[in-house]
Amino acid sequence: MYGEQFNQLVKEIGKETGIKVEELSYGYLLKLTKGKKKHYIIGYKFDLNSQASGNIAKDKYSTYVILKEEKIPVVEYKALFHPIRRAKYQNENTEKEIYEYFEKNHNRLVIKPNNGQEGIGVSLCKQKEELIPIIEKLFQDNNTLVMCPFYEIETEYRTIYLDGKCMLTYGKKIPYIIGDGIHSIEELIRKNDRIKIEKIKDETKQEIDFKRVPKLQEKVEILWKHNLSGGAIPEIIQNKELEKRIHQIVKQTAKALNLRFASIDVIQTKTGELYVLEVNSGIFMKNFMEEYQNGYQIAKKIYKKAIKNAFHKS
Secondary structure (H helix, E strand, C coil): CCCHHHHHHHHHHHHHHCCEEEEEHHHCEEEEEECCEEEEEECCEECCCCHHHHHHHCCHHHHHHHHHHCCCCECCCEEEECCCCCHHHCCCCHHHHHHHHHHHCCCCEEEEECCCCCCCCCEEECCHHHHHHHHHHHCCCCCEEEEEECCCEEEEEEEEEECCEEEEEEEEECCEEECCCCCCHHHHHHHCCCCCHHHHHHHHCCCCCCCCCCCCCCEEECCCCCCHHHCCEEEECCCHHHHHHHHHHHHHHHHHHCCCEEEEEEEEECCCCEEEEEEECCCCCHHHHHHCCCHHHHHHHHHHHHHHHHHHCC
16 A cells, blocks of 8 residues: 555544545545545645646756746756657757766766656766766666756755745754774664664665774764665754745745645755755655654644645635
């Protein structure tokens, strides 16, 4: 069954609000009924957003184009199109342009699927020779990719936005260990209950030597992606001034994309700048619910408000 925890949560909300909840399409589609009104949730996407806005949100390059036009700070993206299935968008200088963009950005580029999520298929290229093989591999399953400079990220923040309000903002902190000069990286990871070694190994593959023994007090970051599904750790934002700055950007972004309900990721660089990284119209909070204390109740409160707004404003 699709999203059993999420479906159970929605059913709980239904009982508390007098809304009938039915599972359709093997649980992927939820039908909500109250009186003569009906609403649907499909794949964590509520029918609060228009189809156009939802499609823009899952399209990283389209989101970038709109936010740039609106002068909202956003991570830079360049589109790459499948050489056969999207041939009309290609040109004979594409490969040259890729190499030039790589060199322009200090020989570090991030390549990812244009409509990807949860960090799947995201690769950091540090060698010129890696670029084309990685791009060709990603094109096996994708028609459009995006490449962007590598930003030195201090923290990535996710905000859940609903009808003009920022309901929740939390940071996704890269997990790290501190060396003791005795134990290996893997041994230190296994001592930390908050870090799941299986997730780390799957995410990092050959990027980390887990047998290496870090020096005493050496800090070792064990991920470069800020995805909860990959092992990052959620922390509710405490800095109110920073939260205010993030919320301003989030509200501008939602307004620019005509979104009512969305999760919007904003990065803070190590030099303090803020940029929108990506936008999602599907509100997936499973990892937050599992990793954060009281995460289930926090998520339930947000989903409950979204469902109430759907019926109230329909």
